[in-house]
Structures are given as structure tokens and as C-alpha cells.
Amino acid sequence: MDSTGIHAALRGRFDTAVGELAPGPFEPSIEVDASAIEAVCTFLRDEEGLEFDNLSNLSGADYPDLERIQAVYSLFSYKQRHSITLRVNADRAAPVIPTVEAVWPAANWLEREIFDLLGVEFSGHCDLRRILLPEDWVGYPLRKDYEEQPDYHGISTVRESLLTMKKD
Amino acid sequence: MSVELEVHNSQGLPTEEMTLNMGPQHPSTHGVLRFIVKADGEVMRRAIPDIGYLHRSIEKIAEKVGWHGFMPYTDRVDYVAAMACNQGWAMAAEQLADIEVPRRGEYCRVIAAELSRICSHLLGVGAMGMDMGAITPFTHAIRERDMIMDLIEELCGARLTFNYMRIGGVAWDLPHGFVEKVSHYLDHLEPVIEEFNQLLGFNRIYVKRLADVATVDADMAIAWGLVGPNLRGSGVDFDVRRDLPYSVYEDFDFDVPLGSGEMGSIGDSWDRYIVRMREMVESIRILRQALAGIPEGPVIARVARNFKPPVGDVHVKIEAPRGEQSWYVSSDGSEYPHRVHIRTGSFTAMGIIDRLSHGLMIADLVAVIASMDIVAPEVDR
Numbered sequence: 017m018d019s020t021g022i023h024a025a026l027r028g029r030f031d032t033a034v035g036e037l038a039p040g041p042f043e044p045s046i047e048v049d050a051s052a053i054e055a056v057c058t059f060l061r062d063e064e065g066l067e068f069d070n071l072s073n074l075s076g077a078d079y080p081d082l083e084r085i086q087a088v089y090s091l092f093s094y095k096q097r098h099s100i101t102l103r104v105n106a107d108r109a110a111p112v113i114p115t116v117e118a119v120w121p122a123a124n125w126l127e128r129e130i131f132d133l134l135g136v137e138f139s140g141h142c143d144l145r146r147i148l149l150p151e152d153w154v155g156y157p158l159r160k161d162y163e164e165q166p167d168y169h170g171i172s173t174v175r176e177s178l179l180t181m182k183k184d
Numbered sequence: 185m186s187v188e189l190e191v192h193n194s195q196g197l198p199t200e201e202m203t204l205n206m207g208p209q210h211p212s213t214h215g216v217l218r219f220i221v222k223a224d225g226e227v228m229r230r231a232i233p234d235i236g237y238l239h240r241s242i243e244k245i246a247e248k249v250g251w252h253g254f255m256p257y258t259d260r261v262d263y264v265a266a267m268a269c270n271q272g273w274a275m276a277a278e279q280l281a282d283i284e285v286p287r288r289g290e291y292c293r294v295i296a297a298e299l300s301r302i303c304s305h306l307l308g309v310g311a312m313g314m315d316m317g318a319i320t321p322f323t324h325a326i327r328e329r330d331m332i333m334d335l336i337e338e339l340c341g342a343r344l345t346f347n348y349m350r351i352g353g354v355a356w357d358l359p360h361g362f363v364e365k366v367s368h369y370l371d372h373l374e375p376v377i378e379e380f381n382q383l384l385g386f387n388r389i390y391v392k393r394l395a396d397v398a399t400v401d402a403d404m405a406i407a408w409g410l411v412g413p414n415l416r417g418s419g420v421d422f423d424v425r426r427d428l429p430y431s432v433y434e435d436f437d438f439d440v441p442l443g444s445g446e447m448g449s450i451g452d453s454w455d456r457y458i459v460r461m462r463e464m465v466e467s468i469r470i471l472r473q474a475l476a477g478i479p480e481g482p483v484i485a486r487v488a489r490n491f492k493p494p495v496g497d498v499h500v501k502i503e504a505p506r507g508e509q510s511w512y513v514s515s516d517g518s519e520y521p522h523r524v525h526i527r528t529g530s531f532t533a534m535g536i537i538d539r540l541s542h543g544l545m546i547a548d549l550v551a552v553i554a555s556m557d558i559v560a561p562e563v564d565r
Contacts, residue, residue, distance in 0.1 A: 042279060042280070042496055042497070042498045043498070043499065069403075069406045069407065070406050070407070070409060071409060072409070072499075072501070072508070072510055072527070073499060073510040073512055073525070073527040074527075075512035075523070075525035075527075076523075076525075077497075077514050077522060077523040078523070088497070088512060090499050090510065090512070094406050094420060094422060097427065101499065120407055120408075120409070121407055121408050121535075121539070122407065122408050122409030122532055122535065124535060125531065125532070125534075125535040126409075126527070133243070146236075147235060147236060148235065148236040148239040148564060148565075149236060149239065150236070157241060157244050158243065158244060158247075158523070
């Protein structure tokens with residue numbers, strides 16, 4: 017099914033919780049309300065003819081000017097061989113998006129990665145911990161206003177300071 | 185997170201669950217990985233992966249070094265098969281800026297990428313044998329791999345971190361006599377793969393060690409996002425090169441090997457092994473066609489030094505040796521990428537291990553890691 021058909025099916029079921037089909041310069045995408053994402057994903061997975069059985073990628077990006085963090089879901093169907101991109105915007109001050117872990121287990125780690133690097137809280141996630149960074153790391157590195165902590169457990173994170181470090 | 189499970193031994197008496205630490209420095213973990221193993225004797229209740237020991241914040245670096253400058257960093261994403269990462273990044277930037285790569289450039293890419301795939305699979309299956317206790321096949325695999333390294337060194341001057349591709353094409357044309365050398369090497373390699381299978385793959389001990397171990401059925405593989413040889417090992421007929429063709433893969437005729445449960449059940453560790461072996465044969469087929477059909481012409485398109493693609497984001501999928509690599513690249517129209525995200529094959533393969541480990545023997549955890557061909561730097565980036 018092409019993206020117009022997928023969008024029509026979603027619109028028919030979820031009405032305004034699903035935004036317009038954005039043709040985009042590269043690939044069509046659909047904006048979805050954060051509150052509806054789990055229901056939308058379940059529908060996309062289970063509906064006859066759609067059958068998106070695979071969450072191929074889940075990325076996130078920070079847009080400080082727009083005061084939001086956007087999660088981008090790239091879905092693929094091995095049965096139907098079609099794909100669609102969903103976008104979910106979250107408030108940058110307190111980003112919360114419901115988890116889709118129950119729909120595709122692959123989301124477990126992908127959501128943890130976004131939590132780790134961008135600080136999006138995936139509500140309902142069974143095990144939302146940092147995944148790549150140490151558990152006691154401060155801040156979310158892929159946010160545009162991130163400032164690295166000057167040291168971590170006494171280890172400097174700044175190269176210049178190695179030259180000026182005192183020998184105790 | 186700690187889950188206390190009630191444990192009873194075979195007589196129904198309560199025993200104590202043992203927590204073991206495996207890694208981060210462990211010879212079978214192919215890099216720096218750590219598992220927290222909850223075991224009842226030799227049988228695992230869970231193996232919880234703890235990753236991030238090789239995290240080099242490559243995605244953050246991309247936002248600081250600019251479009252052209254990021255190319256050498258992509259080598260480090262998966263240094264066992266750097267060509268694939270080069271290609272993913274170049275393709276993402278090209279799609280954003282709508283650049284068409286000259287056909288000779290695309291052929292050079294395919295030749296480099298397929299050589300790199302054979303290289304990576306050789307290391308993968310060789311190390312797999314070693315993890316199962318067969319040391320000698322590893323030396324055979326490394327011997328063959330070294331010859332490819334020599335060829336690639338002639339091509340781009342590096343043996344591991346190639347930095348061969350550029351946005352718009354490749355850095356250098358094939359050197360003089362390269363086509364003949366590669367053809368000659370392929371003639372040498374084809375019987376070696378068969379020999380390797382006789383030595384290791386169909387060896388009775390090896391088969392017994394891997395058949396029916398850590399079976400992943402097709403639905404589970406898809407839901408957990410397994411990709412590439414791990415997905416095809418479970419019998420899912422999908423290859424990005426054939427089904428969502430990119431570059432010039434449409435020009436070539438090749439088969440997609442699938443796991444069929446020859447030695448046990450579909451999707452077991454042995455199936456994942458044999459898919460890799462047969463993929464090497466297919467790579468040889470692709471290479472022969474590419475070498476025969478390579479057109480004349482330039483190898484790189486004209487690309488501005490001050491490269492600024494228009495605003496937008498793309499998803500690019502390529503078939504890397506460790507499976508579909510999915511690049512999400514977003515541009516805000518400046519000379520630095522706004523966001524780069526790489527979903528690698530090893531990342532999702534690592535994610536499934538917790539689920540797979542229930543009821544396996546501790547020694548089989550090594551088989552799972554090896555058969556999934558997990559490479560730690562690709563998990564952590």
C-alpha cells in the first residue's frame with residue numbers, strides 16, 4: 017500500500033490524532049499525537065493489509081527553536097513490503113511519549129537509547145535506564161544545549177586540563 | 185534492575201540463584217561487552233547485556249565535524265566492515281543534496297563493499313569456530329582475510345579504517361591491474377570456502393554444538409528487529425540489496441541464501457553460520473559481474489567543498505555485513521548535520537540476547553554471541 021492509502025486508513029480510525037500526510041522533500045511522513053502513538057502502532061501492526069511487523073528504526077532529534085523533541089519511527093512491513101515514517105513531537109521541557117514496547121519488542125532498546133541521549137521519557141517502559149552512557153552521567157548529550165560535565169569520578173573530560181592538572 | 189526468581193533444583197528443593205559477571209574483558213565477547221548472568225548451576229535464567237563500554241559518541245561528533253569531515257569517523261562505527269558504513273553515510277548525504285554518483289563510482293563502491301563483506305564474514309565465521317573451541321579454522325579464515333586486506337590496501341591505502349568513499353563517489357579509481365588481481369583472488373577463494381565448510385561447518389562436533397541452540401523463529405526475528413544474516417538465518421527472505429535496491433545492485437544476478445534447518449530447526453545458530461558462508465559465495469558472484477561490467481568514466485561527482493544540503497531528513501537503508509544498517513540523517517541547511525542516527529545490526533542482535541538466554545547453558549551464550557556476529561563497537565557507536 018502506498019503512503020496515501022496508509023494515511024487514509026489511519027485518518028479513518030483515529031481522526032485528528034493523526035496529522036496530515038507530509039510529502040516531505042524525501043519520504044512521506046505522518047505526524048501523530050503522543051497520546052495516540054501506542055494505539056496507532058498497534059493498529060498499524062494488526063490491521064489487515066497494513067501489517068507493519070517491524071520497527072526498523074526509532075530516532076530522535078532536538079529542535080530547541082521549536083521547543084520540541086521529535087521522535088521519528090520508521091516502520092516496515094516484511095509481509096507487505098511497504099514502509100511509513102511516523103513523527104511524534106514532545107514538549108522539550110518535559111518530553112514524555114508512551115512506549116511502543118508492547119507492539120514491537122525491538123522498541124525496548126531503541127527507546128532506551130533515546131532516553132539516554134535525548135532525555136525523552138517513554139512512559140510505561142519496563143526498564144527505562146541509560147544504555148550507552150554510565151548510569152550516573154549528567155545531562156543528555158544529543159540535546160543542542162548540552163554542556164559536558166567537567167569531570168567524571170575525578171577523570172577530566174576536557175583535554176586541555178590534562179596539561180594544567182596538578183600532581184598531588 | 186534485579187529480578188529475584190524462585191529457584192528449585194530437580195528435587196524441588198530451593199537453591200540459590202547465582203549471579204555471574206561475564207566481561208567486559210572476555211575473549212569471546214568480540215570487543216568489550218558485559219553480561220550479568222543469572223544462573224542456576226550451568227543453566228542460565230537470564231543474561232542481561234550491559235553495553236556502552238565502547239561508546240565514542242560518534243553521532244555527537246557528526247554534529248561537530250561537518251558533512252565531509254565525518255567520513256573517517258564512519259569507519260570506526262564498525263571497523264570490521266568499514267566500507268558499508270562509508271557507503272551508508274555517503275548515500276544519506278547524497279540523497280539529501282540530490283547528487284548522482286557516476287556509474288563507475290557506484291561500481292567501485294560495490295566492489296569495495298563486497299570485498300569488505302567477504303572480509304567481515306571470514307572473520308565472523310573464523311571467530312565463531314574459535315569460540316566453539318576450533319582454533320585452526322580461525323587461522324585459515326584470517327589467512328584469506330589478509331589477502332583481501334592486501335587488495336583493499338592497494339585500493340585505498342588502509343587495511344582497517346578505509347575512508348575510501350566520499351560524498352559523490354569514491355576517493356580513488358581502481359589501481360592498475362586491480363581487476364585482474366581481484367579475479368585471480370576470487371578463483372582462489374571459491375574452493376577455499378568449500379574447504380572451510382568441510383573443515384568446520386559440517387564437522388560433526390561443530391554441528392552438534394550449534395544445531396538447535398538459540399533458535400529464533402521468523403516472527404520473533406522480525407518483531408525484535410533482527411537484520412541481515414541473522415534474519416535470513418530464521419528463513420525470512422529479505423535482502424536490502426535485492427528488495428530495496430540501492431547503488432547498482434539491480435544490475436547483478438545473485439541469490440539470497442536462507443536458513444532451512446538443515447541440521448536442526450530453522451533459525452538455530454548453525455543456520456546463521458551457514459547463511460554467512462553461502463553469502464560469501466554470492467558476494468563472489470556479484471564481484472565477478474561487477475569486475476566484468478565496470479564502465480569507464482569518472483568515479484566522483486562534483487560536490488561543493490562547502491557542502492550544505494537542503495533542510496530535511498532521510499532514512500537510508502543499506503545491507504551491511506551485519507545486516508541492514510539504517511541511517512537517519514537530518515539536515516538544517518547548515519554545514520553541519522543536525523542529527524545522525526545509525527541503527528546497526530549488532531544493536532538489535534544484542535537486544536534479543538536477554539530474551540534468548542532463558543534456559544540456555546552458560547557455554548551456549550558464547551555460541552549466541554558468535555552466531556549473531558555481534559561486534560561491540562557497532563553496538564555502542
